[in-house]
Amino acid sequence: MSSVATNSTPLGIGRVPVPSRLSGTVRFAQREFRDAIASKWFLLYTIAFTVLAVGVSFLSLSGVGSHGFAGFGRTTAGLLNLIMLVVPLMALTAGAGTIAGERERGTLLYLLAQPVSRTQVLFGKYIGLAASLVCSLCIGFGVSAGVLAWRAGGVGVGAFAMLVAFTALLALAMLSVGVLISVVSRRTTVATGLAMFAWLALVFVSDLGLMASSIVFKLRVQEIFALAAINPLQSFKMAVIVNMNASLDVLGPVGAYASHILGAGLPWILTASLTAWAVLPLGLAALLFARRGSV
């Protein structure tokens, strides 16, 4: 080791820099974003989503002879199911690994020993991961839009932007749930397992459960709609369909009821439901993380 002095101008007590809350959060977000886009999962998910999105777009347009926005509408219907399957999986697993991974590697203690609060660490990591997920989705959608423009001769820009925006909101909501899982899990394997369970529950079990409940408990149509609206995936699906100026009648009596009773308020209710899924689990995660007695 070389020189003796630690600094030519010692700072002393009271002169040590204390970074602002915003600055700390931004640093963690930047680092998380860089780490995420350099990781294998980012590459894998981006390639998988892009290939599937392009595949769905291509198949939706081939052989039907339709062009322009009509073709895009069919493609969106195909993409919806793909998004509902793949995006929650991407976001839940990415979120689940974030805090549990740091904890398992022993790096969390070291990060928390820096002049930052637990909330800064959590929000910074969330923002960084959210940005990387949105990037990944944008790549998939971008290539898909290219295919649409080439095959169908054009893309309804507004409708496409709306699809991307709602998909990003769904990703943020699922990431929020993933981060909550990560905060309460001591090991990455446990967090990933819980994330997979949540994915299965949201994608498959809730749909089947709703169908079964409606038969067994003879639920009224408004109750079925309420149960569907609190499911983030169903909210996403209905929000996209409604915002494409399509009627929810395609979803049967429940959709017809929602369109008829709620009218212009329906898109807002569905967007609020999705937003609540993005905000509430993250808020709960921040609360639990801040109150945690150990690292």
Next chain:
Amino acid sequence: MIRAQSVTKRFGRVEAVSGVSFDLEQGRSIALWGSNGAGKTTLIRCLLGVIRFKGRVEIGGASVRRRGRHARAMIGYVPQELAFHDDARLGAAMLFFARLRGVSRTRAAESLAVVGLSGHERKRVRDLSGGMKQRLALAVALLSDPPLIILDEPTSNLDAAGRGEVVETLQRLRQAGKTLLFASHRPDEVISLADRVLVMERGEVVRDTTPVDLWPTEKPVQVVRLYLTMASESAAAAVLREAGHAVHLNGHGLCVAVPRDRKAEPIAALARQEIEVRDIEVLDDVEIPEVKR
């Protein structure tokens, strides 16, 4: 610099730290001494404010509970093992912590130079040796030139040369007026670096003393490691302490500091109590300097 009052930390039914109180003035240094499980690491985590605890800790007048960020800004922390992402490059890792602490890129380069790691910026953390990793942790700790350095057994994973380098750097920091608090298993480090020693057992501070009082000899001392059956270790430690030896259990036998010309003395003391010693190892690389009285 540090004011700890009645610091208590429980993990379930186990009280890992029990009512620990002490003050440490600026520019002074204190060692936490005790066996594994004595509560040293938990106490350090309480001082850093990274775990919840009962009691009160102030760093430079800032409560770690209420003004944690301000308190931690005054602390440079060196863990037992470096906790960086293995894939990170040394330069990028330094830059991240420099930005986090609100210091410049230039300062990051200076810190690396202080610990002799200039020129290694492109290396990945996983490719660094144990000594280099520990020096990197020290470089991060020095980034914002904090007045207090807290170290949790900083040399436990290093070879003799690595230990020497770290101890030498810490001595320079002491001379530069830094306040040091460190946990250690090694009498030589404690004697070289500490003004005071807090001896911890089962979460409590059982003695607040000085290295001179803890190792009361003017003769050069060596550390002898005695291997006993697990069941007899506690009893053996009590016998040796009764006989006036500085003893600690570290999970790998019983370490006893003895004068160089009386290395068999602890074995004889144990034999008198019919405690069998299975093996003995003289730790040649532990050089304890002559204690200045």
